[in-house]
Amino acid sequence: KPVVAIVGRPNVGKSTIFNRIAGDRISIVEDTPGVTRDRIYANSEWMGTQFSLIDTGGIDIGDEPFLKQISEQAEVAIDEADVIVFLVSGRGGVTDADEHVARILYKSNKPVILAVNKVDNPEMRVGIYDFYALGFGDPFPISGSHGIGLGDLLDAVVKAFPESANYEEDKTIRFSLIGRPNVGKSSIVNALLGTDRVIVSDIAGTTRDAVDTPFTTPDGDEFTMVDTAGIRKRGKVYENTERYSVMRAMKAIDNSDVVLFIINAEEGIREQDKKVAGYAHQAGRGIVIVVNKWDTIKKDNHSLHDFEVHVREEFQYLAYAPMIFVSAKTGQRLEKLPELIKKVATNHAKRVQSATLNDVIVDAVAMNPTPTINQRRLRIYYTTQVAIQPPTFVVFVNDPELMHFSYERFLENQIRAHFDFSGTPIRIIERKRK
Ligand code: GDP
Secondary structure, three states, X not given: OOEEEEEOOOOOOHXXXXXXXXXXXXOOOOOOOOHHHHOOEEEEXXXXXXXXXXXXXXXXXXOOOHHHXXXXXXXXXXXXXXXXEEEEEOOOOOOHHHHHHHHHHHOXXXXXXXXXXXXXXHHHHHHHHHHHHHOOOXXXXXXXXXXXXXXXXXXXXXXXXXXHHHHOOOOOEEEEEEOOOXXXXXXXXXXXXXXXXXXXXXXXXXXXXXXXXXXXXXOOOEEXXXXXXXXXXXXXXXXXXXXXHHHHHHHHXXXXXXXXXXXXXXXXXOHHXXXXXXXXXXXXXXXXXXXXXHHHOOOOOOHHHHHHHHHHHHOHHHOOOOEEEOOOOOOOOHHHHHHHHHHHHHHHOOOOOHHHHHHHHXXXXXXXXXXXXXXXXXXXXXXXXEEOOOOEEEEEEOOHHHOOHHHHHHHHHHHHHHOOOOOOOOEEEEEEOO
């Protein structure tokens, strides 16, 4: 999916525009920690074209001086985006800070679209002419608070997307590593790619993104490690900020089939771990929980089991995700990772037969009667799988209101007991039979 970034000095209305474009499409699932609440990254769509949206204004660079902050935010946009929306304010003309942003954006070879915000009425349109001086062609007058002009702006944004050929489907299994700084992501990457066991392909032309690394195992399985460059590189100030790393993780998750969620055994689970895992779950990706630095743990007969229980408690919604204990330092169990990723990817893309599925549901209903509300009983007529990645099931019923979440969970467990969906979330949707 192409990525759009909104950049500009503070107070031009970046978050307002972000929220307008992201709209209500951001769903917050109650029982999972909602990273999406941070509103720094969102999936959106315009006229049938999907894209991701990032608000670099949300990236707080701490105590850096003002202009330095603005520069860092513009750099983020240049690094991450396919198209940049450069936002200025129609009230008060071009400022020094606007010119500062402009100078940084000149140097990028990404398409830049200039939007003048706060043009709330037609009389204010004359004010946009000043902004030709920034050198990004015709400015688009918009009003975030009134929702004016956004359609024209989005038309221009979508038109500037790179050729769709860059986003072609391939059979490779795409996976990413997510986790807080220092959990050992880059050590795992180096250990995996550094062995003779895998053949790292020539990058040019084989993937959609130069930051991805394709490799092949001796069994001939093809994998692409998403955002390898981002995991390895370090140094710029913003790359160490939490919001930036969360945003980058969200982008990697969107581009993956399977997510390796890395936890540091030495430090245990932190708040930031939950955010990122919650997003991977909501996004419907396959998930493997990888506990790294296992070499640092003093072990007795219980340590592995105890740690697993602890993680399972903290991440109840990831009950389906397999867990593996590794050490990037000693290499322990790392060789099992590709196999495990493949298995999860297979389950993530699994389709089951309707006949067998309905047998499972009929048996389930016989075992545990459907719920009733006011003496009206839920009736299940037919169940069918409508999608993969993640596997999604539609249950045709007499009245969707009669479904209870605990009964839905029961059905999910029954489906899981009969088909191997380990590693993948599954979705169940009720529809009224017409
Ligand atoms: P990243 O920020 O998640 O990419 O983490 P790094 O790969 O840079 O690792 C952070 C630190 O943890 C480095 O000092 C590594 O040497 C160390 N480290 C990584 N994996 C292991 C491990 O399995 N065992 C031990 N003892 N240290 C590790």
